[in-house]
Structure formats: C-alpha cells, structure tokens
Amino acid sequence: MQPEFISGEHGQRLTEIVGKDQIEGVLKSFANPKTTSFRINTIRGSVSETISAVENLGVTPSPVAWCEEAFLIPPEQRSRLTHSELADDGSIYVQGLSSIFASTVLRPEPEQWNLDLASAPGGKASHMAALMDNRGKLSVVEPIKPRMYRLADNLKRLGVTISRTYLMDGRKVGRKVPDRFDCVMLDAPCSSDSRIRADNPDSWKFWSERKVREQARKQKGLIVSAFQSLKPGGTLLYCTCSFSPEENEAVVSHLMDATDGDATPLPIEMPFDNWQPGINSFRELEFDDAVSYSRRVLPNEHFDAFFLARFTKQRPNRSS
Template identity: 30%
Template structure:
C-alpha cells in the first residue's frame, strides 16, 4: 500500500525501530470486528447463531474479531440489532469512559453510532444517552442505528457543540469526544483518507479538535469524566490537543488509563493503539472535572395529554408485560420519552426516546421502533424463528409469512431477538417491517 512520504517520515520519527513492523502491517488485511449488543442479546445467543467463532479483542469485553470475508449485513441478527460492526480498537474509548447504569452520558460526535450503542450496552439503557452529530444526514444514520440496536433512553440531536454547552452546562456525568480527525488509523480500510491526508490537514484538525473539546468540557458536572479520542496517530491531534486543553482548563486533571491494552502515549497519561496492537489505530485520554462548574440546564417541559397517555398505556399493556413510561404526542406521532430528560427546546432534535406509534382516530398504530426496543420475553405475542428459517428472510424482505395460532400485533424474533413485528390473522402475519429497511436476502 502506497502512503504519503511525509506521513511515512513522521511515523519513522515517532516509532523508531518499530516502524518496520508498522509499515509491514499495511500489507495485511485490516482488522474487522463486531460488538455484542447486550441491550438486546446475550453472548450465548450470539455465539449460537453466528457462522464463525467469537474471539475476544483486548479492547472491550463486548468486542470480538470477525472474519474479513463475512458479509455482516447478510446475517439476520445484524438486522435484529444483536451486534454492531465495529473496528476492534474503536471500542477502546468507551472502555476508558466506563459508563455505568444510571449515568447521563453525552456522545458529542456520535455518528454513525458505534460508540453510542456501546455506551447504551454498558449503562443497560438506563439514565440518558445524548448522541449528537452536527452533520444532519449522518445524524439520521445515527438515529437509525440506535433504533436498530433497541436503545430507548436516548436523545439524538444535530447541533454545534457550543450550542449544547450553552444549553446543557454541567449536566452530564460522562462526556465522550471522539473527534473528527485526519484518520491516519483508517488508512488500511479507507484509501480515500490517504488521498485527503496532508500535514496542513493535520494542523487544521488539531485546531478544530481543541475547540470541540473545550465545548464538551462545559457539559461535564463536577466530578464527572471527559474522554477525548481520535483514530489518528499524529501527536498534534493527540498529545498536543491534550496538553493545550489542560493549559487552558485548570478545572480538569488527566487520569491514568486503567487499561491493559495498547501502549502509553508520548508525554501524557493516555493510551495509544497501533496496528501492531490488534486494531487499526486509536488514541484516548481521560479527564476528570475537579472544580465546581456552571450549571446551565432546565428540566424537560412535559405537557401531559391524558387522552394520549390513556390510549398509549392501553396499547402498551396489550403488547408488552413491562411497565410503560411517559408518552407525548408530537403531531401524529406518539413518543415514549426517556426516563431522564432535560429541556430540549431550541435544539435540533431528531429523536427523544423511542417512537411508540402513530395516532389515528381514537387509537394508536404501533411503530417498528417500540418493538425493536423490547425483549422477546416482554412481548405478549411472539413468532419465534431461527436465524436460518426461510420465513425470517421472507419477513426481512417485507413479505407475509405463516403465523399459525397467533393473532393481533406480534413480534418476530430471530433466535429469541426481536427483529420487527406484524399483525397476525387467520394464520398469516401481515408484514409491518419498514419499507426502507427491507432487504434482498
């Protein structure tokens, strides 16, 4: 693989004797991985259904290496949200963040959603996950991936970081900045990044990264955690940004990464990952806010609608066995709100919670999202199929399938994992799988 001469010189200076091994890695296939989604699936369920053996990566207990020749989107469990395709070392940043159940977490540069869905798995989809992506069409992809992975307690927004800092100052327990970068760690799997690379681009990225990190810092509560990560190797974008941030933000201290993967960064307490370390390339640093911060947030202005709440609760309890939450009608859509939610007025929000259904006259038609966010054991009517059943592939194509002995709205589960729903009548399931998601499997 041909690399820019200036990049090679920089890496030779950085790695010294290890440069030979680094350069040789570019003649090998890039590392591929998947990450288990424990919001919907157990490791045992995934192992039984996959056509390959799971080999754990060092970067996260939920991360596994995958064969380079397997088409993940051809596997039904991919569409069920049982796993997320993710470059192995990309899971390292969330491991440093260490989100816990009940945490309020901001993923500031979140698209396409790999790290957000990893955060949701570690919190058990509790607390609040706020996923932001400034590019609107990428934010839509992010929202779709969160729906596929069954995440309920989430907000998806598309706003500039400084707007979130102004609206949500001091609100979050943990904040992740996986910053846009020069992408040097992506060269093996995305040749376009090689063509876009230049020393000037590296410098431009570093300036932008520091600005994003400074906005993110305002969103962290006192005692909270801020993690900064990139998928690049340059010291300007990694250690350089960390040092400049610490110089201008005395309210933050750098914490030692308590991890066993990767290697120490240069001159700061952070972690680096090179292709020789089992991934494509990553950098991550963990800060803690140790001083009081300005709190700039307000509670969500929930406006109860008794009729909508009553209709939604009635439908919910007919479909599921767990306890319903707060519902809000937005035009003709009914939304199941997150358990925790600040004021979102004035922000460009694509999603707050999960779509429950469409309001019709005196009734609600359930939506795909609420079924994807439910476990099969909580659904009152389930059509169980194995992941190699022809009926499952027909369902994913949008076709009607047999459903003997079932009636009404029914979840379709692939190896026990909800993949969508339909309406059963007279031994047939009328398909409600969204047209935009239908496959040709």
C-alpha cells in the first residue's frame, strides 16, 4: 500500500510522465529495498586488488557489466561497506548506480581541462578525476560553504590531486571562463523526487510544484552558463535526479532556444533496458525535438530515477 502522496496527486503526475505501462514499476521502486552500488576508486588502487579487500569484509559484490569499477551488493550488506576502512580511506565510494552511469556517459579523458559545475559532495567529480587518471585539470564549483568544504574534504580523501575548488554560483561561470572546458558535468540541483521512499515521509516533505518551478528557473541559468563555458567540440552532460519535465525536457528546450542552433544534442548509448527517451510534451508544455536524444532512467531495484542529456558545441560563444 503506497502512502497518499505517492498514490495520489504525485502518482498521477508520474503516470503522465512515464506512462501507464511503467508506473507500477516506478511506484514499487519507492517501496522496495535497493541494492547498494559502489565504485572502486582507481586513484587509490586497482580494481582487482581492491575488490579482494572488499570481499574480505564478508560481502558478495557482483560486477556491473558497463562499468569496470562499479559493483553491487545486497541491501543487508550495506553497513559492512559504509563502516569499513576501505570507505574511510577512499579506496571505495558508495554511490548510486545512476550517478556512476553519468560520469561514464560524459567520458572525461586524461590531460583534459574539465568542469563540474554543481559539484558537492563530489561523487561525480571524483569519478571524473579517476576516469582522467588523475591527470589534467578539474575545476569544481559549489556555492554553499559547508557543502564546498565537504566537497574539498571528499576529493582530498579520495586522492584527487587535479581539482581546484571554487565557492561560487555556477550561473556566473560561463561568462567568467567562456569556451574553456573539454567536458562539463552539470548535475543540477533539483526537486529530487527520485529520492522518495514510501516508508519515509521526510523524503517528500519538501517536494512541491512550486519547488519544481523554482529549480527549473535556476537550472535554465545553469545550463546556459555550462554551455558558455564549454569549448567548441567539447561535451556537456546535463542530468538531474528529478522526474519533472519542467526540470528536464524544458531545460533542454531552453538551451536549444538560448543558443540558437549552436548546441547540438548527442546520442547516449544505454547499456541497460530501464529507460525512456525524453517526452515531447507535458500538460501545457511543448518541447524541442532535441529531447528525443535525452534519456530518462526508470528506477528499479538497482537504479534511482535519473535524467540525462548530452550536447556538443558547434562554435565559440557569439559574444566572445
């Protein structure tokens, strides 16, 4: 039995987004326990050595086919991992599978200069640094001071030596450093309804359509800034852990409008089945055709809901 919020008004909204065929699986995923996913931090040690140390904790990791450094364990083994020395010393990082997937889609490489525009607590930034083999430069931005300190601490604990942390509003970055970065990650602040758990009313206490609208306004500013900061030929990944089309397809459409053809959507290869393409319209909103390249990850026993859109840039900013 789902609580009123999920089965009622919000459930109706979700049905309009994912469709009648998928809604049951989505609602189930709010109620059922999830496997715990984690990433071996290859900056600290090799996958083979670290996974043996993980097995010595008495857990039974299974590999994730599309990411060499990612593994899953059953939910009841989670605390053995989170309370381990391997977590404390940064050999492993417990991270949602959708979040791990995001950095593999962006695919940063060694020796690039890359940016994470909304970075705390640093899960994706530290994965980007590992994929870059801790070589090159990684700029990370976070405007909330305590979160920025936590981000800097996490990156240090995980052995990231290529990052520089900036306390600032991401909406200002594009004008400050136009046409600069090879890869830009924008894992935007959002209304986070993928985090809803049926047994925890606190998990939806702060969700409202007003919050969705507020976040959407901020996300539109952030995505334009992220795009301005991208080098021509570079790659931008926009993602959220929200189901809301206002925070996803509408933000993609805003970028396409605001950049007047300079942003080109890129396909995203999906190595698993639980996803849908972006939707063309939602209630009174109509979206740009570019949303057909976007992907909405549907939640299940392994994944949280997630939205991803990838772009490249054709030419330098017109004003620069």
